[in-house]
Amino acid sequence: MFRALVFAFLACCFMPMQAGAQDLQSLLQTHRDEIAAPSRSSVGVALDDLAGSGVPAVATFLELWQDRQVWQREADGLFFLAEEGEGGVYTLTDIETGEVVGTADKSELTELRPNGGVRREIASALVQFQLSAPDIERRIAAVDAIARAMNADQLTPLLGAIDNEPDAALRARKERLAGMLAASFAETTQERVAAIEALADDLSVDVRAVLNQLLTTNRSVALAIPQGGNVAAVLEPGSDLSLDTAYEMLVAAELAPARVPASAILAALTENIVDGTVAGTPTAELNTTAAREAAYAALAEQGLVAPTVIEAEAQAAIAAHTYFDVYNESDVAVTDAARLALSAIETRVGVNQFVDLSLDALSLASIYFLAAIGLAITFGVMGVINMAHGEFIMMGAYTGYVVQLFIPDYTISILVALPLAFAVTFGAGVAMDRLVIRWLYHRPLETLLATFGISIALQQLAKNIFGTQARPLTSPGWLDGAWSYNDVISISYIRIAIFILALIFLALILYILKRTRLGLEVRAVTQNPGMAASMGINPDRINMLTFGLGSGIAGIAGVAIGLYAQVTSEMGSAYIVQSFMTVVVGGVGNVWGTLAGASLIGFLQKGIEWFNPSNTLAAQTYMILFIILFIQFRPKGIVALKGRAAGD
């Protein structure tokens, strides 16, 4: 009794509403079953009908449907927006007007739960409504959705949504996207060619993908090239495609009988062994391909196995047919335009890639410069090669790691780590000079070995303290990401920062060497230690300070390298050989020489990698070979010391 009353009350309440909601609700009711239980393959019809109806509330409905907020009342099959209220009672809201039309118990309702596939279909139907939505977020989302999956239906709504777009950036994106859609889907050839030609100015990846899509080909075989087909290329079997593939294509096109593969021939022969012979041939003689084929042919004549095609027949069949690639796009004018546009784009992409590669090479060169300049200074002044230089780099990186353990703010910790790394490695360098190097002046080869001893001890020490796993050295947030000029040219901020750091140190070292008393004394000792000592310069002190300075810069380099590479106990040895190369190529005891050496090696390495991008090992191999040859022509490096300072 009570329920009957409630029902009557409810019916009274929204009878008039229903009249107002006639449009959307009745539209939905015509597709009631499909909406209530949609499937991905068949929902399209209903969606097209809804989208084409012109009812403004369709967009709202589709969004709610997609979000699984639409419920169906089981009693009459009507669709509502339902929200759970107190005590499991649901409030029903009309989708078109947004008015509350009543409540219902959960048992009276069915939730519409479209699956993922259906929701994607709904999303693509929604796009055309969202393109002109007042909310810019939704417009951007709609444009993103089109860019992800382009199809012919999107062109008209997109074109319609360009003129009323208030946001300039989004409008540009829409125009660009419309151009890409027009290239693929516009009605007339002229429109498409015009759109393709407009695209030729753009070198982004998605434009290239659109053009490549237009130029996809299908390989096929026939007796002659068919008339009217948009043929991309005629292929020569044996050079453009292998003979085996060519014959397989014939078989696949049912233009020739299949050949029996060698393994099947062997199996058939094995099955037909009679008293140690196959078709009269002793098995011991079947150890060549020709003998096996002959025996198989004999078996085929006896009707024991299916006949096969011998080599000569296969070649004749291949020769009798033509192999060609056909564009999937039938319009010749379109493919010609696309090819022209693509080649124009690729030329410009090539130029841009060169610029990008140069930027990469520049950043690599600045890393090598930082790693090698300390080595170059000590080698120039003292004639000592410090094999532990790489371990000073490592020490600097670990200093940065330890600082980050104590200072959680990455910006401050890097600012603290740089001078601290310098201080730590400066101290280590001075200690090493006092304890070891000083006693080995005039014995350069033994210095090399003694510093190597220190190097393995330091490396193992770091392993014992910090473990073998890589330690992170996190860069501050403002160094994340990359600066990109277009889709091809981009460089990460961290590399720019390292480049700037290298510039700062170049300036600093030049200032110290050319403008300070210390620099004057360093240059004097570099040129002639004996004469410098006679002039009142203490070579021991200069050596100590130079060694400290060189080591300190290695520490700074360590922090810089650690920011983008991992900090391990072996990181130093990864850079030491490149540093040596830089010094050797650049020439000893000259800052500009080191700069030239670092640039040469950086650009060379990137250049070789460009030829063979997958193989950095090969790149390093060839680079070292080049350097060995380079030394032949300039044994003293690019910038050689002249006169007496050169030693001999």
Next chain:
Amino acid sequence: MTRTVPKTFIGRNPSVLWFLLALAIFTIGVTLMAQAGFVSTSFVKTLGKTLCLCLIAVAMDVVWGYCGILSLGHFAFFGIGGYAVGMWLMYARTENIVATSLSGRPIPPTEQEVIDAIGTQIFGVVGSSEFPLIWSFADSLFLQLLAVVLVPGLLALVFGWLAFRSRVTGVYLSILTQAMTLALSLYLFQNDSGLRGNNGLSGLQNIPGYEDVSQASLSIAFFWASAVALAAGYVLFAWVISGKMGSVIRAIRDNEARVRFLGYHVESYKLFVFTLTAVISALAGALYYPQAGIINPAEIAPIASIYLAVWVAIGGRGRLYGAVIGAAFVSLLSSWFTGGGAPDINLGFYVIRWTDWWLVLLGLSFVSVTLFFPKGIGGLFDMIVINRPVTDRQGDYGPDKGAWRREEGQE
């Protein structure tokens, strides 16, 4: 004060005789102990490998201690020798295995099938089954043994000619040789180098044709072969560094420019020493890796060549037996420490595990040897030789502190 110099080679170099005697006693002793079961097969292999390391150390001593070229590339030659012999070992052994597995078939395989099966066996790990070009001669033991000598010899000849011709000396030369080694090992690390990338060659301890012989007998055979090679190499190098040519070689070490002004063609002498030692190193490698059983590019990495220099320096440069002592002492000690043979030291607050600390100890002892005992372990022998020959050289030894003339004149 004049003293008659003995005419015979042995008479002028009594240490050669003592060395050969010691080596013979050691070899026979180890063989007898192995037969009696006191020494395990794996330890015989370790000793055999150590003898090969001693041989390359002697070569290193000649090129560095006598000729003054600190080559950080001799382990590359060692590795090339190992690879050359390893290619034949691996090919021949795989061929045997494939032949056995295919012989079960009722129809004999074609030649191509055999080669394909071997290729799949060997290059399966690097995702290939084609034989690269450098394996063209892998089926011939003779040609591969020829390669052991020729490839490192030619490489050393070309590299040395380029380097010495442009007067690259001292530290520069060391770094160049190190670069050469690095380039080679990086090249071999690639999968498409044709030598199985970082997998290297394996299963080399099984000698094709001698599958029935036990590893115990094989290890003794290789031990003897290594000992004979060491003895022959020692005598060869002792002969090279004695006499007039030896004097020129040592003179180049001490003052290259002066030797050049005296009219000697310095480059030829250096090239001869460099190439000869490279070939001997390769022979040592060819004997080493069948005992080790596996070779991979990591063995060629520059660090190995630096360790070689460490052995020679600790043993004592400029005397051949010093190099032998250094190589044997340091490499055996190293395997004792890293193999967990050395007991841990408990300091109360920290336990020193030698597997972790051995390299620190080695590095520091290396520094102290360079600083305080430049003569190395071999220098200890000076103390026992009481009857020192009186030098017939008097007067000035030249101004260069790096030169060793004074010390040598006193020997």
